[in-house]
Amino acid sequence: MKNKDEERSRRYPVVEHMRWQILEWKIQRIGYACLFTIVLLGACGLFSKGVLSDTGKATDDGSLQVEYERFGRLDSDMAMTIRVKPQQEHFTLKISGEEMDNFQIQSLQPQPQRASSSKNALELSWDMPRSPAGATVWIGLQAQNPGRYPVTVTLDQQASVHFTQWIYP
Template identity: 35%
Template sequence: MANVKEKSPPLPGVKQSHTALQFEYNARRFGFILLLLIIAAALSGLFSGGYFSDATKNNAGNSLAVEYQRFGRLLSPVELKITLPGQNPAPLTLRIGGEYMARTQTDNIWPQPDEMHSEGGELVLVYQAAKTHNDFTVWLYTTPEQPGKFLTRVSVNNQPGLSFWQFIYP
């Protein structure tokens, strides 16, 4: 039986460093696993729209529902959908507050409100007559201007509102 050599003879002209080879091996092995984790997180919506990002929240009386994205990216459009199920009070006053006004830029509101103003750090949208007999929905398209986690509050006609958080990646 042939003898097994524990150490192969060095190649002429090549200096081998066991420490460097071990580092390269670990970097490849753990780097590949880290890359797979980042790809899985991105596909599942941890960095923008997706399963973990899309959320719906209702207030205590189910008179207000908000669909939003928990995670967004700086200077990338974000959609906020506010629904009033089965209500048509006239006039309808929708207040959006918290850190919303300071951290985002509102690009578009649909349907357009009859009146719109800022009051006490809140965006106030007033609709004089609701156009439908079913659910009334307002879409806000915004662009986050500051990274980080922030809290937004939404209320309608001074009824109990709801709060939700969003995290904006830089």
């Protein structure tokens, strides 16, 4: 039970304006809730790696699947996994968009048999493995600048996947 005397303004021993004190307490509680929400969202991956960041897209026929991180941090490592279903003996992936100017490729496995670049696009070619599961390409990237970067991954100039990555400073 609240004591009404505690909510009254007083002059002795210190001048207190309880209306402003109560307002300050409410603002503090709102601030604590906001900070807790930011920490919780950060732990879940809103600002980098985590459940909210890890996502994927695929073509309608499932011939191309891309798993990537929706949110990243400047100068931190990011992963992209591209899965290709077998269609022919060779396959070519084209990664295009502003991302190619902003990201530095740290690793690429397996190594392509042929690679070329033009403007904002990187073309990589491999032989299709004999596995019925298809092929998987792992790319390790590192962002160089903050911002929003649209990306397109195209398989054999036919099937393509479009997505956007956000890079925080």
